[in-house]
Amino acid sequence: MSHYVDSEVGRLGTVLLHRPGRELARLTPRNNDSLLFDGIPWVGRAQEEHDKFAAALRDRGVEVLYLADLLTDVLGTAFARAELTEAVLSDVRLGDTLRAEVAVHLADLDPAGLATVLMAGLAHEELRTGSGLVYSLLDRHDFIIDPLPNLLFTRDSSVWVGGEVAVTSLAMPARSRETTLTHAIYRHHPRFAGTPLVYEPGLEHLEGGDVLLLGPGVLAVGVGERTRPAGAERLARRCFARGLAHTVLVVPIAQERATMHLDTVCTMVDVDAVVMYPNVADSLEAWTVTAGEDDELRIFPPEPFLTAAAKALGIDTMRVIDTGLDPITAEREQWDDGNNTLAIAPRLCVAYERNVETNAQLERAGIEVIRISGSELGSGRGGPRCMSAPVNRAPLGH
Ligand SMILES: NC(=[NH2+])NCCC[C@H](N)C(=O)O
Numbered sequence: 001m002s003h004y005v006d007s008e009v010g011r012l013g014t015v016l017l018h019r020p021g022r023e024l025a026r027l028t029p030r031n032n033d034s035l036l037f038d039g040i041p042w043v044g045r046a047q048e049e050h051d052k053f054a055a056a057l058r059d060r061g062v063e064v065l066y067l068a069d070l071l072t073d074v075l076g077t078a079f080a081r082a083e084l085t086e087a088v089l090s091d092v093r094l095g096d097t098l099r100a101e102v103a104v105h106l107a108d109l110d111p112a113g114l115a116t117v118l119m120a121g122l123a124h125e126e127l128r129t130g131s132g133l134v135y136s137l138l139d140r141h142d143f144i145i146d147p148l149p150n151l152l153f154t155r156d157s158s159v160w161v162g163g164e165v166a167v168t169s170l171a172m173p174a175r176s177r178e179t180t181l182t183h184a185i186y187r188h189h190p191r192f193a194g195t196p197l198v199y200e201p202g203l204e205h206l207e208g209g210d211v212l213l214l215g216p217g218v219l220a221v222g223v224g225e226r227t228r229p230a231g232a233e234r235l236a237r238r239c240f241a242r243g244l245a246h247t248v249l250v251v252p253i254a255q256e257r258a259t260m261h262l263d264t265v266c267t268m269v270d271v272d273a274v275v276m277y278p279n280v281a282d283s284l285e286a287w288t289v290t291a292g293e294d295d296e297l298r299i300f301p302p303e304p305f306l307t308a309a310a311k312a313l314g315i316d317t318m319r320v321i322d323t324g325l326d327p328i329t330a331e332r333e334q335w336d337d338g339n340n341t342l343a344i345a346p347r348l349c350v351a352y353e354r355n356v357e358t359n360a361q362l363e364r365a366g367i368e369v370i371r372i373s374g375s376e377l378g379s380g381r382g383g384p385r386c387m388s389a390p391v392n393r394a395p396l397g398h
Contacts, residue, residue: 002163002392003160003163003165003192003195003391003392004160004162004163004392004393004395005160005161005162005213005390005391005392005393006161006162006213006215006216006217006393006395006396006397007213007214007215007216007268007271007393007395007396007397008212008213008214008267008268008343009268009269009270009271009343009345009346009393009396010345010346010393010394010395010396011344011345011393011394012057012060012062012342012343012344012345012390012392012393013062013063013391013392013393013394014062014063014064014065014390014391014392015057015062015063015064015065015388015389015390015391016065016066016067016070016154016158016388016389016390016391017050017053017054017057017064017065017066017067017154017387017388017389018066018067018068018151018152018154018387019047019050019051019054019066019068020041020043020046020047020050020149020151020152020377021047021068021116021119021120022043022116022119022120022147023119023120023121023147023148023149023151024041024043024046024149024152025043025120026120026121026123026143026147026149027040027041027149028040028141030141034173034174035147035149035150035174036149036150036172036174036175036380036381037149037150037379037380037381038379038380038381039379040379041376041377041379041380042376043376045375045376046376046377046379049372049373049374049375049376049377050152050377050387052372052373053350053372053374053377053384053387056350056370056372057344057350057388060344060345060348060370062344063392065391067151067154067181067182067185068115068116068119070185070189070191071115071118071119071181071184071185072111072112072115073111073189073190074184074185074188074189075111075114075115076111077188079188080184080188081111081114083184083188084114084118084180084181084184085103085106085107085114087177087180088102088106088118088145088177089102089103089106091145093134094134094144095132095133095134097131097132097133097134097135098130098132098134098135098144101127101129101130101131101132101135102122102127102144102145105122105127105128117145118145118148118181119147119148119151119181120147120148121143121144121145121146121147121148122143122144122145123143123144124138124139124140124141124142124143124144125140126144127144130144146174146177148174148175148177148178148181149380150174150175150178150380151178151181152377152380152382152387153209153380153382153386153387154182154387154388154389155208155209155263155382155385155386155387155388155389156168156170156175156178156207156208156209156226156261156386157170157175157178157179157181157182157208157389158179158182158186158208158389159208159211159389160389160390160391161198161211161213161219161239161244161245162244163195163196164195164196164197164198164242164244165186165192165195165196165197165198166197166198166199166206166208166211166235167179167182167183167186167197167199167200167201168199168201168206168207168208169199169200169201169202169203169204169205169206169231170201170205170207170226171205171207171225171226171227171228172226176201179201180201183200183201196242198235198238198239198242198244199234199235199238203231203234204228204230204231204233204234205226205227205228205230205231206221206227206228206231206232206234206235207226207227207261208389209222209226209260209261209262209263209264209382209385209386210222210223210224210226210227210253210261210262210263211227211235211262212262212263212266212267212268214249214268214309214312214313215271215312215313215396215397216395216396216397217244217245217246217247217397218245218246218247218248218249218309218312218313219235219236219239219245219247219248219249220248220249220251220262220286220305220309221235221236221248221249221250221251221262222251222252222253222261222262222263223250223251223252223253224252224253224254224255224259224260224261224262225253225255225256225257225259225260226260226261227261229250232248232250232289233289233297235248236248236250236289236297237295237297240290240291240297241295246290246291247288247289247290247312248288248289248290249286249287249288249289249305249308249309249312250286250287250289251284251285251286251287251305252285253265253280253284254280257381258334258335259280260381261386263339263340263385263386264277264334264337264339264340264381265277265280265284265334265339266280266284266305266339267339267340267341267342267343267385268343269321269341269343269347269349269362269365269367270319270343270346270347270367271346271396272310272313272315272317272318272319273318273319273320273321273365273367274306274318274319274320274321275321275322275323275338275339275341275358275361275362275367276320276321276322276323276339277323277330277334277339278322278323278324278327278330279327279330279331279334281306281320281322282304284304284305284306285302285303285304285305285308286302286303286304286305286308286309287299287300287301287302288300288303288308288311288312306318306320319365321361321362321365321367322358322361323338323339323355323357323358323361324338324355324357324358324361325357325361329357333354333355333357333358336352336354336355336378336383337352337355337374337378337381337382337383337384337386338351338352338355338357338358338359338383339358339383340352340382340383340384340385340386341362341369341383341384341385342383342384342385342387342388344370347366347367347368348367348368348370349362349367349368349369349370349384350369350370350371350372350384351369351370351371351372351383351384352371352372352373352374352378352383352384353371353372353373353374354373354374354375354378359371372384
């Protein structure tokens with residue numbers, strides 16, 4: 001089965017989602033900040049909202065793959081099971097005694113049970129027979145294996161560039177283990193057999209929310225709180241060497257929570273149109289990077305992002321649709337992921353219903369908007385684009 005993505009907007013064929021599960025029930029007022037959530041979501045309602053998101057995609061003919069299903073399949077093989085178990089057991093905080101006890105606990109689980117622990121973590125009271133110094137000194141609120149509530153945002157832990165997949169390297173400690181799961185899925189699931197990997201975890205920080213496939217051969221990579229310039233540099237070099245891209249626009253973004261990823265301020269809704277936060281539309285800049293001699297990079301001085309993007313795509317101008325109408329609405333709707341739309345096809349996108357003005361702006365510009373509710377899903381600060389990793393889109397290139 002072939003998988004291919006060369007744009008943000010080509011008709012979406014297959015997407016990887018994660019239906020939120022028990023890992024969301026781990027969030028408490030004590031840990032939600034370090035686990036990168038702004039509140040304590042109502043889990044059942046978040047699942048309902050997510051099911052409606054998936055249904056909206058399926059209604060338009062999109063195949064939805066669930067991360068938990070792929071992970072469970074992969075855990076059916078002994079070597080993948082050993083690799084993923086080792087990834088949690090290698091945590092230096094465990095110490096030898098507790099490590100051995102956790103190993104016994106995990107060895108007893110069937111693939112679905114182990115998948116749940118890898119995603120939702122292991123709480124103190126869930127390990128029945130703990131002993132030793134580390135276990136005795138653990139607070140009963142501490143986790144023996146940390147939960148991964150941000151798995152919901154599948155966008156960040158892998159991104160396809162053409163026919164290759166970049167398994168990313170997540171910056172925040174609360175998320176870095178996520179890529180052990182996507183890495184195992186892409187290397188061991190029969191569906192993805194033979195897929196080349198253009199990036200692996202453990203390299204310089206790179207997050208999928210920062211990577212926009214502006215068009216065939218043209219990438220924009222936000223650098224800021226998450227993706228580091230060194231990550232953008234390595235991705236550019238590898239994409240050029242493999243013929244996956246000819247231009248990478250490196251886009252510095254403010255290192256703040258509201259703008260943690262490039263896709264929180266700008267996403268594409270048509271082959272030549274973006275929905276963009278007006279407060280940054282004029283100030284956002286891009287360093288254009290192309291392939292030079294002998295694996296060197298050619299780096300051009302920064303220019304306005306929209307100018308650089310239009311040039312790289314070979315079009316006259318990029319159309320810009322503003323978030324909100326006035327500065328206050330824009331700020332509110334940017335925070336609520338008004339810019340974080342997921343295109344199902346050119347001029348057809350999924351958006352949170354609460355961003356009333358932004359959605360109206362999109363419609364005025366001729367973009368059809370499928371509205372979903374996200375009152376609970378949004379508490380992790382991510383919208384439809386963050387919650388989806390396209391695996392297959394109809395190519396825009398030739
Ligand atoms: N592509 C994105 N914008 N993802 C949003 C991720 C949100 C998540 N809580 C984090 O802080 O990492």
